[in-house]
Amino acid sequence: MSSQEVDELLGHVGDATATADSEQFQVRVRRRTKSEAPTENMEDGARPLFSFGVIADIQYADIDDGYNFSCTRRRYYRHSLEQLRRATLAWRSESPRPRFVLQLGDVIDGFNKPRRASRSALDAVLRELEDAALVHHVWGNHEFYNFSREELAASALNSGREAATQDQGAALAEGGNWYHFSPEPRFRFLVLDAYDVSVIGRQERSERYSQALRLLQEHNDNEELNQPPARPGVEQRFVKFGGGFSQDQLQWLDRLLTLSDEKLEKVTVVSHLPVHPSSSDPVCLAWNYEEVLSVLHSHKCVVCFMAGHDHDGGYHRDLYGIHHLTFEGVIETPPDNDAFGSVYVYEDKMVLKGNGRVASRILQYP
Numbered sequence: 042m043s044s045q046e047v048d049e050l051l052g053h054v055g056d057a058t059a060t061a062d063s064e065q066f067q068v069r070v071r072r073r074t075k076s077e078a079p080t081e082n083m084e085d086g087a088r089p090l091f092s093f094g095v096i097a098d099i100q101y102a103d104i105d106d107g108y109n110f111s112c113t114r115r116r117y118y119r120h121s122l123e124q125l126r127r128a129t130l131a132w133r134s135e136s137p138r139p140r141f142v143l144q145l146g147d148v149i150d151g152f153n154k155p156r157r158a159s160r161s162a163l164d165a166v167l168r169e170l171e172d173a174a175l176v177h178h179v180w181g182n183h184e185f186y187n188f189s190r191e192e193l194a195a196s197a198l199n200s201g202r203e204a205a206t207q208d209q210g211a212a213l214a215e216g217g218n219w220y221h222f223s224p225e226p227r228f229r230f231l232v233l234d235a236y237d238v239s240v241i242g243r244q245e246r247s248e249r250y251s252q253a254l255r256l257l258q259e260h261n262d263n264e265e266l267n268q269p270p271a272r273p274g275v276e277q278r279f280v281k282f283g284g285g286f287s288q289d290q291l292q293w294l295d296r297l298l299t300l301s302d303e304k305l306e307k308v309t310v311v312s313h314l315p316v317h318p319s320s321s322d323p324v325c326l327a328w329n330y331e332e333v334l335s336v337l338h339s340h341k342c343v344v345c346f347m348a349g350h351d352h353d354g355g356y357h358r359d360l361y362g363i364h365h366l367t368f369e370g371v372i373e374t375p376p377d378n379d380a381f382g383s384v385y386v387y388e389d390k391m392v393l394k395g396n397g398r399v400a401s402r403i404l405q406y407p
Contacts (some may be wrong), residue, residue, distance in 0.1 A: 048074030089392070091225050094132045094174060095399075096381040097349030098370030099165050100183055101126055102152045109373075110267060110282075114352070118150055120376040128381035129173040131396065139174045139383060140224050145349035145368055146181025148198070151368035159187040167197055170277045176200060177232060180218060181313035181350060182282045184241030197378070201232065219290050221297055228386065229306045229342075231297055233315035235327050239284030239310035241267075250285060256328060257281065269324050275367035278326040284314065285328035291336055298340040307406060308342045309391075315348040320365035324378060337363060344406045345391065354398065362407025364391075369398040 048288035056249040102118040109116060117124075132139050150164040160245035170176050178198040185193075195198060218234040236242050240257065259272045260279035269277035286294075294310075300310045315321035316330040316337075327333060337343045338361045352370030358363065374380040379397030391404040 051300070052084070054204075057264055075304070087387055089272055089387050090237075091140045092129065092135070092137070092383055092385045094139045094142040094229050094381065094383055095145065095347065095370035096125065096128055096142065096371060097392075098147045098181070098352055099166060099288070100147050100150040100370070101125070101162055102150040102156075102370035103158065103162065104152055104156075105151075109214065113287075113371055114349040116150075116372050117374065117376055118152065118372070121371045121374075122169065123376065124371050124374060124379060124381075125169045127379060128396070129169055131381070132173045132383065135383065140370075141175040141177055142170065142173055143230075143311055143347065144170070144176050144178045145347065146179040147312065147349065147370075147372070148178065148181075149183060149187060150372070151183050151186030153383075154187050161199075163196070163198075177222070177311070179232060179311055179313050179349070180234060180236060182236065182241055182284070184238070185236060186309070190218075190242050201307060216239075217287075217290060217293070219293060227304070227306050229293065229297075229301055230307045231308060231310045233286065233294070233310065233312040234290065235312045236284035237284065237287040237290050238328070240281055241284070244318050253284065256285070259350050275318055275323045275326060275330075277323040277329060278330070280324060283324075283326075283328055286333060295336050295339070298342055300334065301342040306342050307344050308340075309345040310337065310343060311347050313348060313351050315355065315365065315367045316346060317359060317365040319344075319359075320355040320367045321348070322349045322353065322355075325367075334359075335359070341407070343406060356400070356402065364402075364403075364404045366393070374398055 042225045099121050101121045106118050107118060108114060115378050120401065132142065132156045148166050153159045162381060178200045180193060184198065201218060217237065219232060221229055221231045222228045238249045238253050240250055242255045257266050257279055260276060260360065266281035269280050298308060314327040315325055316327050316333040345366060347366045348368065349368050351367050352373040354369035355367040357365045369380045371380045374397065380399055381393045382393050382399045385392040389406055393402045393404065395401045
């Protein structure tokens with residue numbers, strides 16, 4: 042479908058000025074009026090069943106602008122909170138409001154840790170999110186730069202525990218941080234832990250740390266393991282800031298997708314790390330992405346895989362009809378731009394209305 046058709050389906054989006062009274066300044070936020078809201082599918086008059094917001098890689102820190110690890114990309118640490126504020130203002134202005142928000146990981150930056158600012162930075166982000174909607178938090182590498190797994194499990198970022206207490210259709214995997222929830226009959230979301238096997242967020246004496254270190258040393262000859270291997274292509278994914286999925290998690294994923302097949306559900310899978318080489322820079326791929334794809338492709342219920350981590354974003358629809366959406370990172374979005382989206386879920390498709398760097402797309406189900 043052409044970009045013109047996407048715009049026609051979504052309706053015209055205008056600019057409105059919203060005032061954040063508590064901060065005594067004005068921010069520009071793209072907001073739909075009720076008459077302009079994409080509440081109907083223009084092709085058949087159907088209304089969306091529900092909607093949800095998506096944002097990735099906020100990486101907030103109360104510090105001046107800086108650069109990425111290789112000093113090639115500018116990062117707007119302090120401004121990222123203002124961009125999050127614009128996103129939440131936009132979501133709150135929608136009618137009806139999004140059912141929930143997917144926060145795709147790296148909610149605060151690792152620079153907070155040496156400054157002993159991890160808690161205060163997280164509190165600042167959570168305050169911005171608290172009135173938007175129920176938030177499902179994905180854990181990325183920067184979560185583990187700031188907190189241990191035990192600390193994350195006891196924090197507000199453990200949204201799997203929260204979902205399991207509020208939603209009868211939700212369940213947190215025993216012994217893991219992956220979970221599923223169902224916001225609407227016949228629709229299910231599976232939230233994965235892409236750092237289940239990793240050298241960050243795991244105790245050095247643990248089996249999964251040892252497994253991760255062996256993988257890195259087999260594929261990466263650099264003394265500094267955050268530097269990608271010299272070999273080109275997908276081998277570059279074996280870096281210290283990456284990770285993978287354990288066999289326990291893959292078996293859980295397969296079991297849940299089997300049940301969703303039987304229930305004729307539409308499933309969206311969510312992870313911090315992308316799993317398709319055509320939707321991401323190779324360095325950002327999950328280590329065992331091929332195993333994940335093998336599981337996904339063995340089930341008819343999967344319609345979309347959403348991820349963050351690659352701040353440039355990406356999109357690919359694979360041969361099985363699964364949409365692989367990698368969302369652009371807030372942290373590398375200039376202050377006068379945006380990077381978030383709203384997704385409207387229909388019986389036959391999802392419609393992503395992007396803001397700023399995030400492109401709008403129509404995602405037909407396979």
